Amino acid sequence: MQWNVVTALALLAHYVSAGPAFMRFACNQLLVERSDPLGSPGISPSPHLHQIVGGNAFDISMDPKWDLSAKSTCTSCTFTEDTSNYWTAVMYFRSRNGTMKRVPQMANAGLNGQNGGMTIYYIAPYDGKTNVTAFRPGFRMIVGKPGARSDVAKDRGVLGLSFRCFDNDGYGGAPGTGKDTRHFPKKTCSQGIRANIYFPTCWDGKNLDSPDHQSHVAYPADGNGNRGGACPASHPVRIPQLFMETMWDTRQFNNKAEWPADGSQPFVFTTGDPTGYGQHADYVFGWKGDALQRAMNAGCGVSCPTLKTQSMAQANACQQKKRLTESYEGWVPALPGNNPIR
Template sequence: MVAIPSTAAVLITWPLLFAQTNAFWRLLCDNPVTVGRYDPIVSPGGVAGHVHTVSGGSGFSMSSTYEDLRASSCTSCQIKQDKSAYWIPNLYYQGANNGTFEEVSTIGGMTVYYLQRGKNIQQMQPGEVKSFPPGFQMLAGNPALRSAGNSLEQQAINFVCLDYAAGSSSSLGLPTKNCPQGLRAQVVFPSCWDGVNLDSANHKSHMAYPDAVSSGTCPASHPVRLVTVFLEVTFEVDQFASRWYPGRPQPFVFAQGDATGYGLHGDFQNGWDPAFLQQAIDTCTSSSGQMQDCPLFDLQYGQQCHVTPQVNELVNGAPLAKLPGCNPVTFSAESKAACTEALPEVWNTTAQYLGLTAPPTSNFLSNQPQTRPSYNKWQFLGCYEDSWARTLPNAVGVVGDVSVSSCLDACKSSGYNYGGMEAGQECWCSNVAPSAKLLTYASCGATCKGNSSELCGGGWALSIYNDTSAVAPVIPLTSTDLSSLFNGCYQDNPNRIMQQRMSSNFTVDGCPNVPQTVAACALSCAASGFTQAGVEYGGECSCGPLAARSVRVADSECSMYCNGDATSSTFCGAGYRLQLYKLPAPPALLSSAAPSITAILVSSSS
């Protein structure tokens, strides 16, 4: 490892620098909006050379513009008005003997400081610091660097090894010791603008650093002072503390193959409304750094704003055999050999969404759990709210653990044409379309216990599917046919052997107060998705299933005439005697061919 030059002393003063300044705010970005080979500044419209972690507006893409960012439906950062995009390269752990690569997770997302720095660090002059113009973008750092230097740019890019017990330390390159509380990567962007160009060929020459890195005097060639942007990302390197190995100063490497850390860099694409940002610069001058101290900002927390991937390439998750792209691991600028690669598939459309679950028709990487849009003839309807009353009332068992296919197969074999998965491991069925509240996809983000690549509802949320091939037969209405469905007379008790009780004046096919007959009860239960119906005490109607270990008695004990039968020729159970009917599979729904309600009320014998 190259020794740290004397400029490291400057780095250690950053926290003190913040304590002295009069104006800054700290913007937290809870999660990456996307991760992949994207860089609309350096590689607009194409696959970028290496992987970046991106925070900010959901309008971001490999070809995003200022207008795209302003049109973002959400942002992963906590100030709603900021639709800007910020990105740095991914950090990976490389295993011993040129082993595989594992993404190093971050702690707390990304933190973006906005520093109102002028020539005098203690006090900016009125109107001295300007907002970014529309279309402005810039790059800080050099991805190809592999050695230390003392330029202003290299002083502005550094690391802090967080160790609360032994004391934290700063360095220009990746530290050669473990950092128990995380490795913080820091990138200060230049703040002196030439006043003309929104970008430049190398994405840096239209900008320059003031002589004190974040404050001081701007060069004459770049006279316009812009607000200073400073990024922090803390990597959770301690998870690999037991896996260091000899032969390397440290085991980490950035996505562009940089094993030194000197190639750390950051990109910024402006997404602010310039007038609003200028107002914030001029009026939000608290020295606390708290966003809450600026009344202009609309704040949000934990929104989980995302955009679906554009490049069909795995860049995290399971260990990678190589770094994505043409990025061999290097320790010096001269050591990178030329190589070629076959570019991955590019998807032209993206979806912006909140939560951890993208719309079912979106593009997905192969390691992303997803909502299965269809299975055989089953079609996904949506994510629905569940409750103790149950949106789909019939629980079924499956073969093995629950997956989309195992649950829907179980529902179909049980005669149901609606099936739903809940909490990753429950399967529920019905023959009635769900009428519960439709939730966002984010509510159904639990992976299926039986298939980790699929999503199976969530907490009190059902991923519901409909079997579009199901053709529901009509409940038979003649006395003879109803007799064929009769399944015995059963002893009831105060706890009830059939739990779902219908109203004494129940409804059939939208018609209320239907007279109490066997046919009316059977139709009412079928319309509610049940496979069994029972009548007792002259017309009380209950729907199945029947409780386990129910006791069948002699059919003659169901001896009370049906209240709705004016001819007193049909029976509807008796006191604590339930007259049971097994409905066709799948249970009938009234079809367009069903007779009128008057035809339903024919007499039927038990």
């Protein structure tokens, strides 16, 4: 069965009806640049390239005291009250002759007209009754280990990171339902690759951040949070599960004659990661007022009457001018920043 939008939307509707309430919306590409205000604050350029979405107050340094909703004049997200920033490393294709090219992104199912970026979800607890406490101004977090090169599943900082290979066997269901891999897919994916990133769902209730941007949050004891387990005593406050999907359009790179001669998979993250285990993402909260709490209380889904929305064209128009003169397009001899692949 060929994967297509109709199939994807039908299955999405099934998961919405069968699972917890979750809010799903597009955040289009705001900027692609070597900037990282959490991992490398104040450093320009940062060590590796990121794709960034959300409010246009994004900067190389972001003071936790900033009110992003006041500093932003637009957002690349569907809901105009979300001026948060979300960012991930960028994927490149490495050809047989050693040259590389940035992998473009494509719109997710039902989000026609989206210019790259990501699909953002805020998921309520899976029991359908537990209340959540929305993030507060100044809240930020990172999930994943950029330096990971092997399956460190026991490391609780990387739970909930995976990839889905879209092939001719159909959509395959939601992340975590049997077809995901923690590493880059090792075969051609005729319809592209989706990166899945689940953030922790438990908070210590005190710290809006921590030195590693991870210790103030935690996953439930039974896994990555999409099973509805109880929060640990050290992190007792249930927060919405932030889930990010990036649709990498790898279709133009499916000619195996162009893959490395040893037959290894050809994709790398801009950290120099050829495995996919180093997948990671960053989040800085920037919702206006109590908008996120209202949306979670209302059980919002793909639509949310309690929030203000904008058209895809308006969201696409919110872009930030690059601070750097580096070009990331076309074939290049090395990753941005000359990061070694290892």
